[in-house]
Amino acid sequence: MASLLGIDNGLTVTKAVIFDRDGTQLSVARRRVPQSMPQARFIERDMAGLWQATAEAIREAIALSGRPPSDIKAVAATAHGDGLYLLDDEKQPLGPGILSLDSRAGGIIDAWSSGVLFTEALALTGQIPHVSAPSALLAWIKQHEPERYRCIRHVLGCKDWLRFCLTGAIGTDRTEASTSFTDVHTQTFSSDAMRLFGLEDVFDALPPMAHSAEVAGTVTADAAALTGLAAGTPVAFGLHDVTASALGIGGHADGVISIVAGTYSINQVVSTDVRVDPRWFCRNAIDAGRWNNMAISPASAANYDWFLDTLCRKDQDAAIESGASIHQTLAHEIDAALQRPSTILFHPYLFGSPHGNSASGSFLGLHGWHDRGDMLKAVLEGIAFNHRTHIDALRDGFAINEARLTGGASRNPAFAQMFADILGMPVLVTATDEAAAFGAALCAGAAVGLYASVQDDPRDLAATGRKYLPDPSRSAEFDRRFSLYCRIAETLKPVWPDIEQLAETTGGDGA
Structure with a gap:
């Protein structure tokens, strides 16, 4: 028998998932990875702790699979993109890893936006830098932590750190490499890009680049002792998590457009030519001569999680105690709310938005006769509306006729149907729960010849998934609501900075 291990590290949880060669999930194990927030806008994690938690998850997944470690023919990892994981000349962590939710580099971005750098970066790298981009974070470290900056010898992404822990080999793949420093046309690291950001002195710290489905190394004896994997197991280079989810x-x-309704609103379409636009990132796809066009913002299901934590705490506790699903517990409230008209609109900007750092979340049209179900329906609608904002931008540049949806909330049929109605196109939700981990597993399998390529997917997605078709009458009503949602956002744009200043003038929670 042959199986594959896909490692998926997110912002709070690291997962190890073992799949049979045919794509059947055999086991999954999770470990929470604590975040550290030493001051406002700093969101970090201990790199050694991340590796320890991942190793524990791998060991548990092997035990749960019921198969011996030797059955695992290859391993690959995916993890949150952007952020920064640095090593010194002894290949030891150079401070904590910086997550993609970190926004300490806001001042750097503001300074860059006031000149021509944004325009030059878009033309050269295919994207405008943002607060958690490696370019902005490295520039911040150079300015504020010069001693740490001088000690940088290896600039890695999160999954590259995990692969280094497994194999001792330094490197990255094409998708991760393009988060800041590649020429969008040549798809290779660019010294001109480093000079643009004032980082030419760490150009040599960028890691060697390879295909996601190339073998990077093998599991070392030390890593085998920690994880339970067999020493010598091949490990592929892996890929950025947005790309992994789309592949999975x-x-x-x-x-086809891939939609990930997770912490971030992630919307991605693959092209065979370069099309740059300030509304999306044009980054390397897995294969040369293909590009991932990603429109994203931190404004998706994290809003739903906030609502559950803030207004449904007792229900969550009861669901955990009984072993039930909080989503099923609340389903009747959502279904009832969907059957009646509502004036409530929600802008899902609790943690970020497509409209800049000053935007904030809001309920509008709320009345005393509305209940929690009405508010929850509005939250889900607002999340889908934010995705549509990005998808409409991509539809301006690419021919799109079908959507693939993943993320925890996609398992709610009402939410998936809402996406189909709001987007006005068919939406397929696949049966694979751990899509990003399976994308990594496809890379692992292709690296050792189990699959002809990463596109050689053994699953029958159409037969095992569920397709949601748009209802024309509901789509028309959502169009009307979406138009108002957008008009309100445009109206609030000049007011959002004034709202944020209230915390500074009243001694509130502006930190």
């Missing part, structure tokens, strides 16, 4: 739901096909 079959989203790399022509005319």
